[in-house]
Amino acid sequence: MSDVARLAGVATSTVSRALAIPGRVNEATRRRIAAAAEQLGYIPNAAARNLRACRSTNIMATLPGPSTIFGVAQIIPAVVQNLSATLSENGFDLLFCNRDSPAAQRHILGQAFDGSVRGVVVFGAAALPSYGRRSLTDADLPIVSLLVDRSAAGIPSIITNDHGAMREGVLHLIALGHRSFLYVAGPPGSYHEAERFSGLVDALATAGLSGQAVIRHGGRLGFNDGLQAGVEAAQTYLAMERRPTAVVCCADDAAISFIGTVRPHGVAVPDDVSILGFDGAAVGAFCDPPLTTLAQPTRDLGIRAAEVMLQLLKNAAAAPPLKTTLPSRLLLRGSTGAPKGA
Template sequence: MSVTIKDIARLVGVSHTTVSRALNDSPLINEETKERIRTMAQQMGYSPNFSAKSLVLDRSYNVGLFFTTLSQGTSASFFYEAIRGVNSVIQDRYYLVVKGIDDYNNFQMITRRNFDGIIVVSQSEDDQKFIHHAAEKGIPLVVLNRPVDAAAGVVNVLSDEEQGAFQAASYLVEQGHSRIALIEGRAGFKSAQNRKEGFERAMRQHGVADSPDYRYPGKYDLESGRMAMQQFLALEVRPTAVFCCNDQMALGAMKAAAEAGLRVPEDISILGFDDAEFAAYVTPALTTVRRPIEQLSREGARRIIQMIEKSSLMRIRSC
């Protein structure tokens, strides 16, 4: 027979409401009482019934993690690190629902009944309709990766990609390169725009010519990196260095260079962006810019939990 919160309440000598609030880390319960209840729950092998809790507390225990898209321009490493960061914080306190915004024809299912909070890993301004809808529904909302209007209580967590790209391109110049090519990110993605602008600022500041022949519209995938490098290597005057706007494209570029019989970095330098987990395991190891997506995702998860708990506490006090 399964253990219930009423069993725990009877043994600890408190109400079942107190047990429920303690196990949900409510600020209404003091830490000493919480610890007594948690210890008893662990000793008795208590397992929470999320369905019952949802009915009692009017919460779904779902946290949504929404990406602009899961099929185009979201690399496996980016996807994995974002999920790992969020999951490391929410652990077993919530169900994590992972979706692509472009999977939805409409947003009727995006309600407070279905989501206690939502984290959006936004890559495009097209996400604004989704963000606006969630904010209008009063769902606690954190947006990562792209700056958005902070109205309606939306929390924004960002890294400075433009500056990171500027420093990366400047590093290539400092290494003596003056023929530097750029494999751009996916069109319409804010990250691609930021990284492109950082690269261009570096070229201007260092007085390096920025030739249109040394540009390729990448798609944040392996194949576009490979095709870009093939195009650069077919030029009469080849670039001596290539800055790739993510590591997936850099890996594709490295493959094309190897197929052409070139050595990296002896014959051509390749620089990536993101510091994906695989970057250190290719041969030679990929030189890349660290973009802390897992750290950003952890911070986003901490913020969303704080917002959910604050919202829940306000509902309790209004009852």
């Protein structure tokens, strides 16, 4: 800052005012200071400024697993990228905390209560971080839920239409002529599992098919174990005397490993069995055959979550909608087709 002041021919305090509160410095001086700062490549020390103002620019993102590979596994990095970029453009930094142990939950609450963060974006999971008698909601911070609907608890939630998207995908399979299904389930108690399976059941009912048209497999493995879930479902499928003509997976990981497991056993995809995934993982386009899937709007999910957080920070009185639902879309690729004889 001293170098900028010398080059612009002003006092250091004038540089400080021009960069922090431009309206308090006349336009000619402000432009001279801005030109000097640009010439020298000067970047204000945000951390020091925030310490003086007693205001953090950190937004915490809490993750339910030991890494970003969780929940709707392969889409999370894309959601995070757009969330972080939008916050950064508005002067905020994104910090990550995992909440997979009591010590981690204590750390999260410590950050929330001591002023280290200005808001929290909660990814997935059934419960908010808590420790002892304290919960994240007691910290009086803006909270945004991403991917899980917590609107009933008064927390703004950014979600995708899991139920409606799955319904659309299964209705497409039914329109192709499929009448028997194997469903590869996600973990029990999962918000995504419940929404997606109910979408499948809804599609069957709409088409006049009974619940007996679908065999539900798995449901004991977490989303982190999606590849293993697909392998186990494929082994069950291969052992069946009467095999379903279509397999619907709660997540792309399971769909991808299912294809990789049955094809070496002479099962042709989609001639013998059609496969539908959910998430829109980029790797699905490179499967053999490419995976038909329900692609989540990762870019819009991240951007919208950031926008809601920024709105809460700037004007808590002007509350955003409690629930924002963004549509997933059906990506038709080579893993689905009409069943034999249809």
